[in-house]
Amino acid sequence: MRPLVFAHRGGADALPEHTLAAYLRALADGADGVECDVRLTRDGHLVCVHDRRLDRTSNGTGLVSAKTLAELEGLDFGSWHAAAAAAELTAEHTRLLTLDRLLSALRDSGRAVRLLIETKHPSRYGSEVERRLVEMLRKFGLAEPVPGDPVQVTVMSFAALALRRIRALAPGLPTVYLLEIPPPGVGRGRLPFGARIAGPGIGLVRSRPTLVRNFQAAGLQTYVWTVNNEPDLDLVLEQGVDGIISDRPRFVIDKLENARPV
Template sequence: MNGPRPLVFAHRGGAGALPEHTLAAYLRALDEGADGVECDVRLTRDGHLVCVHDRRLDRTSNGRGRVSAKTLAELEELDFASWHPAAATEALQADHVRLLTLERLISTLRDHGGPVRLLIETKHPSRYGAEVERRLVEMLHRYGLAKPKPNDPIQVTVMSFAALALRRIRRMAPDVPTVYLLDIVPPGVGRGRLPFGARIAGPGISLVRSRPQLVSALRAAGHQAYVWTVNEAPDLDLVLAQRPDGIISDRPKFVLDRLENVPPV
C-alpha cells in the first residue's frame, strides 16, 4: 500500500470475539493492537448514556423492552453476555461483561495507557431527541475531550446516520470530528458532498459493494472515509483498493493481521 495504512476500529469493541459493548471486548481489542474502538450510545430513563446498540434489550441481554424505558439500576441487573458463544468457552470476569456506561468506557480507555481513538455513535430516532447529544457533549467537556489536542490520550469522534445529530455536535462542540454514516447515497453525496456538520464519510460495506468507486469519490472531494462493518477477506480487499482512512470491524485482529501482509503497491 502507498502511504499509511488505514486506522482499524473495533466495532462495538470487537463483537466477533466477545459479547459486544462489554469491557472485556474493548480491553481485548486494545491489547490486540486496534487503533480505536467504536460504541453506540443510548439514554436511559434516568439520563445515563449506556453502550447498547439495539433500541430493545431482547437480542443482547436477558431483559425485555426498550433501553430508554429502563433506569440505569434496572439495566445493571441484566445479563449482557450469556447470549454470545464466547460466554460458554472463555473465563470472562463478571465485572467486565455487565452493562457498560459510556463514562466507564471513557475512564477505562483513559487509564489503559497509550493513545486510542473512540468513535461514538448516537442512536436515532430517540424519544429523548437532542438530549442525547447534549448529555454526550457535557461528558466530553467533563473529561476534557471536547476540545481535542494532538497529545490527548483519547481522541473522540462522533458518528450518526442523522445529519441533524451531527449539526448539534458541530454547534455544541465544533472541534470534535464527526462522521456521517451512510447505508444509502443521499442526493449530492455520490459527488462528494456531505451535510453541514459532517467532516468524515462513513459508508457501510453493502454500499461500498454496490458503489465500489464511492470511497474514492469521497476522498477525491477532500473527505476522509471510514468504512463499516468489514469482517470478511473479499470485503477487506475491496475496501483496501479504495484506500480508506479507517476500517471498522467486528474482527479487528483479522484486519490488522491482513494489513501486515498486504504487499506495497
C-alpha cells in the same frame, strides 16, 4: 499510510459486544481505536447498547430508553455470546457498560486510542442525547481535541441533524456521516453540514464502485463499516480508505501486517 483499524462495538466477534472485556481485548490486540453506540436511559445516563430493545444482547426485555440505569445494571449482557461457553465469565464480560466507564478505561489504558461514538436515532430524547454526550466528554476533557492527548473522540450518526447539533455544541469534534442509502448529492462527494468524514457501509461501497473515489476527490476521509471478511477487506484496501471498522479487528490487523513490504 495504512488505514486506522477500529473495533466495532469493541470487537463483537470475539467477545460480547459493548462489554468492557471486548474493549480491553481490542486494545490488547492492537486496534487503533474502538467504536461504541450510545443511548440514554430513562434517568439520563449514556449506556453503550446498539439496539433500542434489550432482547438480543441481554436477558432483559423492553426498551433501553424506558429503563433506569439501576434496572439495566441488574441484567446480564454477555452470557448469550458464543464465546461465553468457553470462557470463565467475569463482570467485565456480562455487565452493562456505561460511556463513563468506557471513557475511564480508555483514559487508564496508557496508550493512544481513538474512540468513535455513534449516537442512536430516532430517540425519544432527541437532542438531549448529543447534549449529554458533549457534557460527558467535557468531564473527561475530550470535547475539544487536544494535540498530544492519547484519547481522541469522533462522533458518528446516520442522522444529519445529530451531527449539526454536535457541530454547534463542540465545534472541534470530528464527525462521521454514516451512510447506508445515500441521499441526493452525497454519492458525488458532498456531505451534510456538520459532517467531516464519510462513513459508508460495506454494502454501499460494493454497489457504488466510485463512491470512495468521489469522497477522496472532495478531500474527505472515508471510514467503512463493517468489514469482516477477506474480499471486503481487499476491496477497501484497494480503494485506499482511511478507516476500517470491523467486528474482527485482529483479523484486519494481521492482514495489514502481512501486507507490509519486508
